Amino acid sequence: MEIRWSGSTPGTYDTAVEKKAVALLSGGLDSALACELTLRLGFQVVGLNLATGFCVGQGRCDTVLALAARLGIPLRLRDVGAEFLEVVRSPKFGYGSGMNPCLDCRILMARTAGKVMEEEGASFVVTGEVLGQRPMSQHRKALDLVAAESGLGERLVRPLSGRLLGPTYPERMGFVRREDWLDIQGRSRRRQLALAREWGLTEFVQPSGGCCLLLTKTYAVRLRDAFRHRGTEALTAEDFALLRYGRHFRLSPRVKVIVGRDEGENAVLAGFSRGRWALAFPAVPGPVALVEGDPSPEELELAAALAARYSDARAEDQVLVRATWDGEARELSVVPLAPDDPRIGRWNLGE
């Protein structure tokens, strides 16, 4: 990595370059504090928010914008969705409790921040990682691994736990003393919340708010199912997105049904109908449903009967279902499956 600097000992550096950092901002408390502390230590900071496409925190983006405005720092926004999908498909360091490839994700984020560091003429990257806060990605070995694999080494700085970790570039250059970093560790957020109060920081998403779709049980079950039945490489970005919406049912190795749960989801599912059978209820209020795969006529009828279970049709009555696929339309007359049909539970993915 080429860094613009003019010497290796304090006093011979280009101050403007050396005292500038790029801070990764997620919208969470820890990254906000790490950024604030870096500013308090006299560094110029550029904020960086990376969009993976798997974020679930309400208003995270707005929070990052508000934080940058409050701190008076420029903010860079970058979409890493395509690279992130590659990481999700085949993480070098595996998954956590869900389908969360946290180590590979942090390496990708640090590596991307390193590129922005070069573009910005900064000399190090700041993150809000806290030693011991997350079992998979924030123990000591994991933090060191991310620093090494991202290529940043001692230029990857975690100010909230800095006193407990190895020496960093700003320390070696004499910009900060070791004791300027904090020594926070563990899962409790008590010290961070106290610091936020002391520093008047309110622009962060509450720590309990969750952050990543890949950590959720439902999404993880659906993604594993999709990988198993379609292979990791066949899934498109649209397929990953569709796993978020509706109820998902695996009818057979080659057929899956997705049923909207409300008007909002019905509208979203209608937008995913290309390349899938779309089921609608012309005679009674009912959901939009999609059928993936290559269903036989019997499987399409079964999918319609399953979708009809979530319509306003009475359980014992025949109901009309219109099935369309790429210009082809079929009218099916089906009896809705009974709500207590045991197959529904067996087919259901993740609820």
Ligand code: SF4
């Ligand atoms: S929880 Fe999601 S966003 Fe956070 S590090 Fe893990 S994979 Fe990345």
